[in-house]
Amino acid sequence: MAKAKVTFQDIDTTVNVPAGTRVIEISEKVGSGIIYGCREGDCGTCMMQVVEGWNNLTEPSVLEEKILKENMAGRHNRLACQAQVLGDIAVKPA
Amino acid sequence: MNSRDDLTTPGKAVEVAPGVHWIGAMDPDLRTFDIILKTANGTTYNSYLVRGDDGVAVIDTVKAGFQGEFFARLESVADYSEIRTIVLNHLEPDHSGALPELMRRAPQASLYISKRATSMLKALLKPNQGGFEYQRADTGDRIELGGRTLRFLHTPFLHWPDTQCTYLEEEGVLFSGDIFGCHYCDSRLFNDRAGDFRFSFDYYYAHIMRPFKSHVREALALIGPLKLNLVAPAHGPVLRDRPRRYVNRYRELSAPSIDAEMGEDERSFLIFYMSSYGNTARMAESVADGAESVAGVRISLYDLEGGEVEPFADLIEEADALAFGSPTINGDAVKPVWDLLSSLTVIDLRGKVGAAFGSYGWSGEAVSMVEDRLRGLKLRVPVQGKRIKLVPTEDELEECRSFGRQVAQALVGEGGASRVFDMADLG
Incomplete structure (x- = not known):
């Protein structure tokens, strides 16, 4: 299976993951400062900043787009509980 | 009326x-x-x-x-x-x-x-x-x-x-x-x-x-x-x-209450513990020793047996990092720890650093349960919790010092060298 590197810049930590992994599956295990609320894409708590590899994440769903908008997301913000990794990315808490 | x-x-x-x-x-x-x-x-x-x-x-x-x-x-x-x-x-x-x-x-x-x-x-x-x-x-x-x-x-x-x-x-x-x-x-x-x-x-x-x-x-x-x-x-x-x-x-x-008490470059790290035979207490002291060695971190150590929830909640609101020490009794963390951890909903904990440690007899679930609760409260848990079976040896207390130091370093942003993991190794 294709592998990808996810770098959490706030703790200078990189994890090699299979493509398709959601950021939520790894960020807590390594102690990144990305924090979670509902864990199902509804509350916007887990907004993260995608610093590198914006196009290496799955496209946001209509629901995620709506929640990002309601939470006044910036240009390179995604929800860590929704975004799936397709290639190398670097993220940090928004 | x-x-x-x-x-x-x-x-x-x-x-x-x-x-x-x-x-x-x-x-x-x-x-x-x-x-x-x-x-x-x-x-x-x-x-x-x-x-x-x-x-x-x-x-x-x-x-x-x-x-x-x-x-x-x-x-x-x-x-x-x-x-x-x-x-x-x-x-x-x-x-x-x-x-x-x-x-x-x-x-x-x-x-x-x-x-x-x-x-x-x-x-x-x-x-x-x-x-x-x-x-x-x-x-x-x-x-x-x-x-x-x-x-x-x-x-x-x-x-x-x-x-x-x-x-x-x-x-x-x-x-x-x-x-x-x-x-x-x-x-x-x-x-x-x-x-x-x-x-x-x-x-x-x-x-x-x-x-x-x-x-x-x-x-x-x-x-x-x-x-x-x-x-x-x-x-x-x-x-x-x-x-x-x-x-x-x-x-x-809405103003912070201890701004003037803590130095501008100083971060507050509170360590709470509960101990039945003194083992988790000794761990707590070693965690505090280790954390104290990191510049810019001020440590406070509290035995939960000697305090009440509400003033502790006030302290926690102003703190930057929190560690909880609990023995495992009947497969769970002890009640005073849960009492405090269930009384923090009126406080913004988001992004504070959290950690857990404790002595145990045979199964030792308390540490991971407390860590899960800390994550649920939106704390960041950067260092895996420290568990020691029953009475800590001097070597194990040294591990506790190292644990305290690592948590304090995470608090001040001294992560040391970059880390690389495979997802399969994260557990």
Whole structure:
């Protein structure tokens, strides 16, 4: 299976993951400062900043787009509980 | 209810400023609000009506069971056909309960809610299928009522994501929603005539607004420059006598309390523990020793057996990192630890560093259970918890020092070298 590197810049930590992994599956295990609320894409708590590899994440769903908008997301913000990794990315808490 | 000098005759509106009427409802018998809040004086659901040359605006409604009282007061000062605008500063059911019926009686009116309120409106009014049309309001948006201007202030998370304030520019009246409110029912209505509600005001802040202190400060930055002749909250007395005092009180309550105590470059790291045979206590002391060795971190060590939850919660609010030491007894962390960890909902813990450690006899679940709780409370848990079987050796205490040092380093951002893992190794 294709592998990808996810770098959490706030703790200078990189994890090699299979493509398709959601950021939520790894960020807590390594102690990144990305924090979670509902864990199902509804509350916007887990907004993260995608610093590198914006196009290496799955496209946001209509629901995620709506929640990002309601939470006044910036240009390179995604929800860590929704975004799936397709290639190398670097993220940090928004 | 305090009933002397009653201004709130049934079926009558009360003028609180020129052309501005209180049309709310009294709930004197309420003793518990929203499960979590006590009130010795009931509460009020405040709604207001603003009359302009070109029509009328209604600001907030009341809890569903009180809509008869609300409509009777409204009808005493306006006809439904005059209502052009309905504003909901906050969608919680105690303010939106009469909205469906009000929209039915005034179908021509435009509904204004904050830009964060749209999904809540739909969820709250699910039984009213078909829904309502609404306008999304943001800071600076205005509505002209003919010689009267309503201006919106976006004040999210006070105390729901949707909350906003509405300001009547010509009269200097701030319709503040739950901000500056309290659960206190007094038919004398105004702050200079009602009984002593200072306790209720502070209590309401402590339970409703305190978890959102940073948002309180942002809202005060918007409210601060306004000319304020009257603050009209959604609960409790209408603040007409020196309303600025209540703004200042919020400023005091939302300010950090130990700013001056901690140095500017210093981070506060609190270590709480509970120990039955002294093993977790010895671990705690070693964790503290290790953490102390990191420059810029000030350590405080507390035995939970010797303290009460509430003052500890106050300390935790101002701290930057927290570690909890608990033995494992019958497969769980001990009750004083859970008592403290279940009493932190009024505090903003987001992003603080958390850690757990403890001695155990055979299974040792406490540490991972506490870590999960810390994550649930939105703390960051950067270092895997430390467990030691029964009595720690000197080598194991050294491991505890190293653990404390690592947590403190994570707190000050000294992560050391970059780390690389495979997902399969993360457990």
